[in-house]
Amino acid sequence: MSMSGAIDQNEFRSALGAFATGVTIVTATDKAQGDVGVTANSFNSVSLDPPMVLWSLARKSSSLPVFEAADHFAVHVLASDQEALSNRFARGTSAEKFAGLEFERGAGGSPLLTGTAARFECRMAYRYDGGDHVIFVGQVEAFERSDRPALLFHSGRYALAARRAANLEQAQPEAATADRFGEDFLGYLLGRAHYQAYGRIRPVLERLELSLVDHFALSVLGLRGPADIQEINALIGYTGYRFDPAVASDLEKRDLVVPVDHGKLELSEAGRRKFLEAAAAAKAIEDEMLEILDPSEADLLRHLLKRVIHGTDPGLPRLWLEDGSAG
Ligand SMILES: Cc1cc2nc3c(=O)[nH]c(=O)nc-3n(C[C@H](O)[C@H](O)[C@H](O)COP(=O)(O)O)c2cc1C
Numbered sequence: 001m002s003m004s005g006a007i008d009q010n011e012f013r014s015a016l017g018a019f020a021t022g023v024t025i026v027t028a029t030d031k032a033q034g035d036v037g038v039t040a041n042s043f044n045s046v047s048l049d050p051p052m053v054l055w056s057l058a059r060k061s062s063s064l065p066v067f068e069a070a071d072h073f074a075v076h077v078l079a080s081d082q083e084a085l086s087n088r089f090a091r092g093t094s095a096e097k098f099a100g101l102e103f104e105r106g107a108g109g110s111p112l113l114t115g116t117a118a119r120f121e122c123r124m125a126y127r128y129d130g131g132d133h134v135i136f137v138g139q140v141e142a143f144e145r146s147d148r149p150a151l152l153f154h155s156g157r158y159a160l161a162a163r164r165a166a167n168l169e170q171a172q173p174e175a176a177t178a179d180r181f182g183e184d185f186l187g188y189l190l191g192r193a194h195y196q197a198y199g200r201i202r203p204v205l206e207r208l209e210l211s212l213v214d215h216f217a218l219s220v221l222g223l224r225g226p227a228d229i230q231e232i233n234a235l236i237g238y239t240g241y242r243f244d245p246a247v248a249s250d251l252e253k254r255d256l257v258v259p260v261d262h263g264k265l266e267l268s269e270a271g272r273r274k275f276l277e278a279a280a281a282a283k284a285i286e287d288e289m290l291e292i293l294d295p296s297e298a299d300l301l302r303h304l305l306k307r308v309i310h311g312t313d314p315g316l317p318r319l320w321l322e323d324g325s326a327g
Helices: 009-016 064-069 083-088 094-098 186-207 212-224 229-239 245-253 269-292 295-312
Strands: 024-030 034-040 044-047 052-058 072-077 118-130 133-145 151-154 157-160 257-259 265-267
Touching: 024 052, 024 064, 034 052, 034 064, 034 094, 052 064, 052 118, 064 133, 072 133, 157 295, 186 212, 186 269, 212 229, 212 245, 212 257, 212 265, 212 269, 245 257, 245 265, 265 269, 269 295
Parallel strands: none
Antiparallel strands: 024 034, 024 072, 044 052, 052 133, 072 118, 118 133, 151 157, 257 265
């Protein structure tokens, strides 16, 4: 089958990529040929009554014989943290795709992967010719939905979903121009979001008789354990505040930190209580923010903020390690 002469295949692909989709992995099994699974974004809903879905598979796919023979398949709508799983099922042999993966069995024995945003177990209802693809239509026999945010695919790249808030005024066109400060000025948005949300920690710190720099230092010691003045300064450097020896000896006099070996400081019992109280207040503010944002938006906001932090990082040490724990 060849492309019509008038259509450039790359341009066509790129135009199709303008249509944002989720990402699925479709699995099936066959007694003789074993388990197969492919990453597919061609999935779509077809009918509500009876419940039906479709997807299409390239004729050149090595999994095709199994999907041609199977009487069932399972569609897994991937969650935003399943990009690696998506890549795993987009290349390699079937054995490599399933190697080391734990899975259950669904209708017709189809492998059922876990941690997904949704899952549909289908009976194969129809197969249609679709040019260089085969279109499979399944009748849904069972499904599951979680509240995990979905992974998206758009313009050939993975993406995250953001709900459009209907009640936010669109920026005035003139405000968006680079040479003017306006409501869409990023510095204003980042600053206002930070001060407005986390400004509410200030009365808590006042009650605890902690300055901001006291709070930063106690937080470093509380999260990471003993550290010296230089290490604390490196870790709070991004704030623009400095933890001077005078502030350190003041904290020591107030019995909030105690010196330990090698010039390091450690939280005292009283220091730990204040650290925990301030941390609880910060956590409460985060919980309030998570009531404004749904899980996929919170995911997206974290992702974008990390990109800004990464893109502007002058090489400061990281307070948090890869696994989310403090270093
Ligand atoms: C995001 C994404 C979406 C994809 N969607 C499809 C699709 O809808 N249909 C398809 O045939 N291949 C699709 N692919 C490519 C297949 O996943 C890949 O070619 C497949 O794993 C082939 O496996 P197989 O040859 O072992 O069957 C997609 C790949 C990615 C990364």
